[in-house]
Amino acid sequence: MAFIDYYQALGITKSATDKDIKAAYRKMARKYHPDVNPNDKDAQKKFQEINEANEVLSDPEKRKKYDQYGKDWKHADQFQSQGQGRPSGGRSTGQQDYTGSFSDQNFSDFFSSMFGKSSGQSRQANFKGQDFNAELRLNLRDVYTTQKQTITVNGKNIRLTIPAGIENGQTIRIKGHGGQGINGGPAGDLLITFSIPNDPEFKRVGNDLYKNVEIDLYTAVLGAEITVDTMSGKVKLPVKPETQNGTKVKLKGKGFPVYKNENQFGDLYITYTVKIPTDLSEKEKELFKELSNLRK
Secondary structure: OOOOOHHHHHOOOOOOOHHHHHHHHHHHHHHHOOOOOOOOHHHHHHHHHHHHHHHHHOOHHHHHHHHHHHHHHHHHHHHHHOOOOOOOOOOOOOOOOOOOOOOOOOOOHHHHHHHOOOOOOOOOOOEOOOOEEEEEEOOOOHHHOOEEEEEEEOOEEEEEEEOOOOOOOOEEEEOOOOOOOEOOOOOOOEEEEEEOOOOOOOEEEOOEEEEEEEEEHHHHHHOEEEEEEEOOEEEEEEEOOOOOOOOEEEEOOOOOEOOOOOOOEOOEEEEEEEEOOOOOOHHHHHHHHHHHHHOO
């Protein structure tokens, strides 16, 4: 048998952890198992290679020898007893064929649970169906409160309860609404990703909301009480005299609801934008000039 790079066989690097090796082995073994690829000699060969690779790399002592001696790792004890390092020159014949058959006890418990074993009967793989992915577009105001929606997937109506406060890009999983399972396996799941753009009036950051509110020059200078729209309704807000352009105020608890935390809300941050008057009359210009002279 030609030399097999065990790391390459499992699709991992030499820095792979034990967890990485186990995960790679499960993935590759499931892909190339003879029950999934009947009468496919190439798949059987690949399956043999990955089992051999896993047998060596999952054993810390064998892996250490393999990393040090490569294709000659099975002769490591002989080299060490003779005080030799890794052999050089010539072609080694140390690589041996992996002789375990597909029905041997070499398979991990993973295969027993995945494929099952019964005396005198052929084994058949049961696989979970494919997961389906869908995108649901909603307005920011839609998810301010909990709501119910019905979506149609493959001709089937699915009624959803969407909790208030769900975020843009968040994905929820609905079990059993994906593709049909293979050979009696469970159905896949439906994964719904929410697309929730910012509102023209409000910008959402986490559970907080941000909004620009325009005030006129006279309100900014003299102060006044204004009415501001929030997600939950209108509120009266006092503007202090001599308020500067860009001043920010916080309305506690007037932000967005916290996902799956009833009666908890973020804050609303208001930024004042002072509007300079235009199209002034001659009288108004004179009054502004008088004010300007008073400030000198």
